[in-house]
Amino acid sequence: MKLVGIAGSIADQSYNRTLLNFMSKHCKGVADIEVLDINQVPMFSQDDDQTNSSVIQKLSNKIKSADGVIIATPEHNHTVPAALKNVIEWLSYEIHPLDGKPVMIVGASYHTQGSSRAQLHLRQILEAPGVNAVVLPGNEFLLGNVKTAFDDNGDLKDQRTIDFLDTTLQKFIKFAKVINMIDADDYEKEDLSATGKTDTTVEGVDMDDPDWLNKAAKKVNAVEGNTYVKLDSGLLTVNQLNYMLKTTPIELTYVDENNQFIYYNRFLPTEKMLAKRTPEQVGDSLTTVHPGKERVIKHVKQVIHMLRSGKTDLVSMPVPGGDSDHHVMHYYKAMHDEEGNYKGVNEWAVDLKPIVNEYLKQTGQMLVPDPNAKVDATSGASKKPDAPVDATASASKEETEKEVKPEVDATSSASKH
């Protein structure tokens, strides 16, 4: 579970920040808690709308892609600190990233009463219609007498307090799962026909035109040849970029945030590719790329939705139909701009078997089946949808599936069984 933590203080030293950092450290394995910084957020003002500033956008994107939010609030004058309220105002004005988001409130204060009044105000604030967060009911976690609560490493000293915090967090994780289920079908909304547009969409050229590349390039006066392009860590001409990409021995594909397939690094002729693409497909919407394949379309939608919503940054899966000489993997990596806005999928296909063979040869080893292996031995780490998909290839590999020899079963995909 991916959570973000917000400490409601901009002071250089804050026990509430210490508390969140402790939770993040302590709960590794149970939840992945990223503590966000609110120090640079400007004062809310309707007359000076900074919703689009990078601080606010970053915060908003982090919250949107999290499964839940933990807010640690100090208490000032019987209420939440102005700095915390200020952030919530920005996040309830032109944008509403907390809408429907599971939130858990905790608080630390110098006193025994420990931020109880601030927590109550915060609940009222979070439930206002413009915020509309879903706050975990009950389960107040008040850390009183905070000045003596932590040791030098920033760890809570009292085991009973730690146990209570664990129980509360467990409840929150269950709560967040239930709340997030409400949106489980959201992937249906992915528009693979790319009928929307983004700031880089080329208008006035039919996406499905086989000559889209030339027509679209002309439309935007695209540079080519020996014109220099400044990259974030280098300066290359368009030709040099092509030289490099076309000798990168991995099939790379760019699908933009509007679900339009706009590039692949044609280093092999179509018939030799692991995930086949043709130059005429460039520019196509993803629907055109997968004509009439309901099942594939559904899985592509699930993958893209997971990446767009930030549920995961990487989806990986083996392409079915491997044999002892091939183990083709597909990777889908979400791309983001500086502010964390989703910018599309970097998709790559690579055959791992030659790499493994090379390694075995160099180190004088050989593969033997693992008697204890679970089926899905290789795709474990990242999330994946029900079945393998290829977001851009027109012919999904499942149609060319071959028999697999028993000894490679352990490294092959779950869908084979």
Next chain:
Amino acid sequence: MNKFIAIVGSNSNKSTNRELLKYMKKRFQSAAEIELVEIKNLPIYKKSADKYVPQEALDIANKIEAADGVIIATPEYDHSIPAVLSSALAWLSYGIHPFVDKPVMITGASYGSLGSSRAQAQLRQILDSPELKARIMPSSEFLLGHSLQAFDENGDLKDEKIIKQLDGLFQDFLDFVNISKQLNNANEINKQKAKEFSWDKD
């Protein structure tokens, strides 16, 4: 004549809460001198090792000290007072205590029908905290709902019933201020207590 400081609890240029206070200043000019004070240039409250308070907050504190009472007009943002007002009150209680025993009248305007009632309820609790300890006028509430439609082109309230209610409450506030002046025997001690009160010790 009584002198009141009227705090505009919004940093918006077209604040209806500012309009309300301007209207009160005009309407009650023969009964009291009302000076509008803006808080929109104050930075966000931040604790520091040397307890620094910006000069602008000190200036406002001095005005409050010198005044017979304070009127606050608060918008409602997310069912509570705006961060800019909460921040100003934090500065005005950070090592300085201008609000202690100061008579305060709470008013507020909102676009909806509830007229900032939830924000006002929180504001009462805030003003009652140990380092503010204001004397809030009891059992009185002035809620101006539908505030965008409430004023005519001269900035005057349109609804006679609301004007009558405001007149009554303001008269009550004048009486409250006068009674308050007679209840000031403990003021020295109360100020001292606020000063000695520190969240940093137990």
